[in-house]
Amino acid sequence: MSLAPPRPFLACLALLGALSLLGTLSGCSDEGSGPVAVSVIGTPADFATPLDYLPDPGSKLYLEATAQGLVAFDAGGEILPALAQRWIVQDDGRSYIFRLRRAFWPDGARVTAKDVGRILMSRIDMLRRLDPYGPLDAVQDVVAMTGEVIEIRLATPRPYLLQMLAQPQMAVLSRDGGTGPYRRVALDKALGKALKLVPVERATNESGDELPVPAWQTRILRAERAALAIVRFQQGEAALVLGGRFADLPLLVPAGVDRDDVRIDPVQGLLGLAVTGNGTLLDDDGVRRAIAMAIDRSQLPVMFPVGGWATTEQIVPGQIDLPEPPAVPDWSGMAMADRWAQGQAVMKRWRSEHGDPPTLRVALPKGPGATMLFGLVRHDLSMIGLTVERVEMEAEADLRLVDEVAAYDSVLWYLGRIGCARKVHCSAQAEATLQAASTAGSLDERMARVAQAEALMQAHNGYIALGAPVRWSLVARRLTGFTASPRARHPLNHLFRSTN
Secondary structure, X not given: OOOOOOOOXXXXXXXXXXXXXXXXXXXXXXXXXXXXXXXXXXXXXXXXXXXXXXXXXXXXXXXXXXXXXXXXXXXXOOEEEOOEEEEEEEHHHOEEEEEEOOOEOOOOOEOOXXXXXXXXXXXXXXXXXXXXXXXXXXXXXXXXXXOOEEEXXXXXXXXXXXXXXXXXXXXXXXXXXXXXXXXXXXXXXXXXXXXXXXXXXXXXXXXXXXXXXXXXXXXXXXXXXXXXXXXXXXXXOOOEEEEEOHHHHHHOOOOOOOHHXXXXXXXXXXXXXXXXXXXXXXXXXXXXXXXXXXXXXHHHHHHOOOOOOOEOOOOOOOOOOOOOOOOOOOOOOOOHHHHHHHHHHHHHHHHHHHOOOOOEEEEOOOOHHHHHHHHHHHHHHHOOXXXXXXXXXXXXXXXXXXXXXXXXXXXXHHHHHXXXXXXXXXOHHHHHHHHHHHOOOOHXXXXXXXXXXXXXXXXXXXXXXXXXXXXXXXXXXXXXXXXXXOOOOOOHHHOOOOOO
16 A cells, blocks of 8 residues: 655644543553454444444444354455354255354344344334345345244345355344344443443353453553544554545555555445535536536545555446446546536536525545545536535535445445435436336346346436445454455454454
């Protein structure tokens, strides 16, 4: 990875603020065999009500660590057993039968297939409202066959079902918590809002008595802002920082982070601006096209010099499971001067019909990287006669940043994430085509219709693609099992080559 200094106006005030807190940092591990302190970029609310804060890195990590689903991802992106110890697929992919491992709720009660089935069906119903054409659309029922065996029945095969079941949204947890692989335990108040996690499964002696948990198997978990997490790592108070995104990437250089400590995940997904406003301006097809082509993506690798990172003008980064390569914008390949000239003509026409356009509200997260991105958007849209203002991610907005890693390896994830169900400016024709795809009689017919929908969505310009998401971590040398992940998933029990 190569990192270049950020622009001069980024003096990293957040980092300087964090330096003032150094006196309050307290150590909780040494670099040898002590507990592993982990800082994830976020807020303590990510741990308190994690399902409410997905897909934030902190909520993902906490659910992954304490409330496993039927299956899980390893750091390499492969499916592993979790609450289910094994499974079989029958009836040409329309039946998935899972045998549960022996597991207990935090209060000591045994986890039963009936419990799991009820929880999973509730989650499936919730997720289908947000991703109506994804791999859960064909689920008919989740049935407890015995106390330890559960079946998921589908109307038609869905090849990415296991990948979806490995998502943190499918975590199996009760009001008191989940089944592991870690469990939260009481923590010394001196460590503030940090959490102490210990493995649920313990080694035993010959008499069957549980042995004390080795210190290196304990995790001390914090959710905090990026600047403080970086300082904590630099001071040796944390062995791992997770959840880094483009917005905080410029903090690494002034902090003096050793580039060998920085790991970049080779992820795919969406990094771009969704059109979430409406009205006369954004309902104009020509205006949305002008906005999409006005942004000079060639400046992004200069602003965010991450090795191997590429920009894009397309919703879908590659063919994936499409029967043909994804659609390319009709303006792709045009020089920026020509793009801006076309955009200026569009806005001249719009002004003649409607008067001066309103200022567009752009919702971006905090962080110097987001400030740099806003500067680019403001400059480039001004070149076609549009003004913008920056607003918080929670505020009403006309353009809203989408920065997410793909949950499963299908074009359907990309289309679903920026579809009508997500309140993104969408194509009614594309939506109807996706609905027809969900009831197709064969996989080939289904994907042919999906390809049609993809082309329609690309032409609609309801989403302005910029590039792949950026995910980075800081990793201490002692964590010999840490692996860069194509899904940005780093299980806390896979941090050493000899895992716990």
